[in-house]
Amino acid sequence: MSKVKPIGPIPDGYEGRDGELVVGGLSASELVARHGSPLFVYSKGLLTKRIDALRANMPEQLHIHYAMKANPFGPLLSHMIGLVDGIDIASGGELKMALEAGADAGHISFAGPGKRDDELRQAIKAGVTINIESPSECDRALDIGSREGIKPRLAVRVNPDFDLKGSGMKMGGGAKPFGMDTDLVAPTVQKIIAANAHWRGFHIFAGSQALKADAIIETQAQTIALAARLAEEIGHSPEHVNLGGGFGIAYFPGDQPLDIKEIGTALKHQLSKLPAILSHTQFALELGRYLVGEAGIYLTRIVDRKQSQGETFLVTDGGLHHQLAASGNFGTVIRRNYPVAIANRYGKPAEEVVSIVGCLCTPLDLLSDRAEMPAAQVGDIVAIFCAGAYGATASPANFLGQGAADELLVD
């Protein structure tokens, strides 16, 4: 017997019906029969529910932005645009997708190091807010604005002098390619104001994928204090402060869902005692995976079942070319199992220990390592949960000539 490895927790909202996983009223077998496999399925209902619950817990005046790099699928993006207060983009390509999906340019902000002149030009022409990442990027944006005869809307992205503790990906604290160090912020804002551009405020993003409410609360307090300190130094109030995000989701065994009630309570308190210089400032959170990650699943069909040296392998028609993160090769140090199920034997008791692999000819293509599952056969369907964020968009679809999986938004 090989050693059993646990799987991550299956997110709330996934029901079984007659032994089938059901999403948006359709069973996994129906979905695959109609749309083929492999297939990403995203649930409108779960997306809406997630944002409603978040708003119910957060301060009323707080804006919620969607960082679309987590999932830029057009129909999902259009649905999200109707639910959030702003869309955060990170490239000219995302700008095009956001506008096509119906986003209002006035509610888009554009962050990311290495914005090209043509991307800055498109953004300035469209009227989106650009989060300026360096003094030289500021000069380029001002120059493009004056050549186009348009007053650019510019916020300054700050590399905070702290990080989000316990976050999966640190984006602040220490030397970073993101934003500018705090001592560069005031002179850059002065330059924006002197050039008669529209200074929108600050963007301060300290990290991603945190599951500890305390750490997020501490970071939000530090972020507000930093914004106040910088505003005092500049001598002007920012219209807008993007507080970053960092809200994580439970992917792995032992992960506990984030306590958003605790965060909301603390943030309400913070916003009720703002320093005078921030008293008219609009605050926003920018979230990616927290909004969309749990609302998506990846379905892939078993094409072979084989034994090797006493271990059982279920070989699927999917793999890391669609779900790189589940294989442990997207920003994780130690590989652990995502939440996984046999979708057409949903809720059935575990009967055997199996490894679920993709169809790629590389040992990296491991979707689930030695987990306990009901006995599955060729033709059965594997569901990988937490596939709504950094799935299709963050996987090497062309690897081995496989191509992209279809994506589907259901009710």
Ligand SMILES: *Cc1c(COP(=O)(O)O)cnc(C)c1O
């Ligand atoms: C990637 C990114 C996000 C989204 O991160 P999540 O972990 O998906 O919430 C938000 N803001 C910025 C600046 C980012 O780079």
